Amino acid sequence: LNSYDYLVVGSGLFGSVFAHEAALRGKRVKVIEKREHIAGNIYTKEFDGIQVHQYGAHIFHTSDREIWDYVNQFAKFNRYTNSPVANYKGQMYNLPFNMNTFNELWGTRTPEEAFKKIEEQKRAVHLVGQPRNLEEQAISLVGTDIYQKLIKGYTEKQWGKKATELPAFIIRRLPVRFTYDNNYFNDTYQGIPIGGYTQIVEKMLDSDLIDIETNVDFFAHKDRYLGEYPKVVFTGMIDQYFDYKYGELEYRSLRFENEELNVSNYQGNAVINYTDAETPYTRIIEHKHFEFGKGDSGKTIITREYPANWKRGDEPYYPVNDVQNNKLYKQYAKLAARESNVIFGGRLGQYRYFDMHQVIHSALVRVHDEFD
Numbered sequence: 001l002n003s004y005d006y007l008v009v010g011s012g013l014f015g016s017v018f019a020h021e022a023a024l025r026g027k028r029v030k031v032i033e034k035r036e037h038i039a040g041n042i043y044t045k046e047f048d049g050i051q052v053h054q055y056g057a058h059i060f061h062t063s064d065r066e067i068w069d070y071v072n073q074f075a076k077f078n079r080y081t082n083s084p085v086a087n088y089k090g091q092m093y094n095l096p097f098n099m100n101t102f103n104e105l106w107g108t109r110t111p112e113e114a115f116k117k118i119e120e121q122k123r124a125v126h127l128v129g130q131p132r133n134l135e136e137q138a139i140s141l142v143g144t145d146i147y148q149k150l151i152k153g154y155t156e157k158q159w160g161k162k163a164t165e166l167p168a169f170i171i172r173r174l175p176v177r178f179t180y181d182n183n184y185f186n187d188t189y190q191g192i193p194i195g196g197y198t199q200i201v202e203k204m205l206d207s208d209l210i211d212i213e214t215n216v217d218f219f220a221h222k223d224r225y226l227g228e229y230p231k232v233v234f235t236g237m238i239d240q241y242f243d244y245k246y247g248e249l250e251y252r253s254l255r256f257e258n259e260e261l262n263v264s265n266y267q268g269n270a271v272i273n274y275t276d277a278e279t280p281y282t283r284i285i286e287h288k289h290f291e292f293g294k295g296d297s298g299k300t301i302i303t304r305e306y307p308a309n310w311k312r313g314d315e316p317y318y319p320v321n322d323v324q325n326n327k328l329y330k331q332y333a334k335l336a337a338r339e340s341n342v343i344f345g346g347r348l349g350q351y352r353y354f355d356m357h358q359v360i361h362s363a364l365v366r367v368h369d370e371f372d
């Protein structure tokens with residue numbers, strides 16, 4: 001055994017919250033990270049004075065006061081409010097679906113007019129019984145126009161499958177708002193850390209009791225690590241940990257294409273979704289708008305986000321939590337429960353789509369189980 005109490009595999013939010021809390025309790029922690037930088041998918045990097053979200057748009061939102069206070073220890077947040085816009089074949093629509101969207105679609109002005117229009121569209125399609133797929137589910141919730149223009153193409157690109165081949169459960173609810181409110185989230189607290197996300201993780205890991213090594217893959221020396229460290233916190237892929245013994249879990253991957261443009265304002269909003277089927281990317285992020293146009297005014301950085309199938313070796317961005325994969329995950333979770341010296345956590349370790357506030361909460365629960 002070496003002198004460390006914990007090996008934390010992965011420097012994303014889960015691993016970093018755990019390492020931070022362990023160090024506060026006097027434990028020595030080694031963090032290993034296979035990428036060349038810390039912070040996992042919330043990593044941001046500055047170019048031309050603009051914080052670029054390297055792994056997709058990250059907007060912090062929560063209604064949990066404790067989590068909000070927790071994260072505010074590590075950064076000041078601005079008042080950014082997520083209000084994406086959809087581009088469908090050149091027509092612009094406000095999101096999420098609200099009175100602005102309905103006005104843009106149909107010219108309706110009052111909640112009553114909009115409500116009638118949606119009900120009329122839902123009735124025009126004669127669906128019998130339970131929706132059998134995502135298409136039927138979406139139409140039964142919001143009618144045909146919203147489905148065709150704002151949901152179908154986007155969802156099919158995201159999942160790489162036809163909406164008629166996707167399960168209905170992917171869309172349980174489609175919030176429809178009869179107010180002129182473009183705020184995407186309903187949460188009490190929302191914002192972007194001024195100066196980016198990376199500083200949050202840097203501060204969490206800033207302790208004499210924590211050592212960090214990047215460019216190190218746990219699987220290169222798995223047995224040695226398990227022999228040398230009394231306890232391991234593993235935030236990588238749970239199926240890979242068990243050598244895919246029961247088969248592969250399914251993930252969705254993404255490809256990000258960054259471009260620097262010599263204009264000060266390219267699209268007028270941080271996030272524009274491309275909801276038609278023809279455009280190969282799902283969205284364009286213009287990073288400076290997360291910070292209200294900050295940065296060199298003559299330049300901007302945009303990122304096109306392309307969904308991609310996942311195969312071994314690719315970055316597993318999203319777990320695919322359908323019935324089959326969840327069943328397979330349960331088998332792995334049983335094996336994990338028997339690894340008494342290993343804590344499996346985070347999006348990949350627990351195979352669950354966690355938002356940032358949820359992953360912090362989940363890590364703090366594990367910390368509590370471990371120490372209190």
Ligand code: FDA
Pocket residue numbers: 009010011012013014015032033034035038039040041042055056057058059060061216217218219235236237254317318345346347348354355356357359
């Ligand atoms: P994360 O993946 O961040 O960290 C795991 C780390 O472990 C990685 O750094 C990885 O390299 C490392 N690792 C894996 N295997 C390893 C190995 N074998 N050896 C060493 N290291 C290894 N949330 C939100 O609240 N608002 C938002 O707007 C968004 N937006 C968003 C967009 C996109 C495109 C994605 C993919 C995700 C989001 N999220 C989000 C979710 C958010 O990214 C997520 O909640 C946290 O990053 C999860 O932190 P984890 O620590 O679980 O995983």
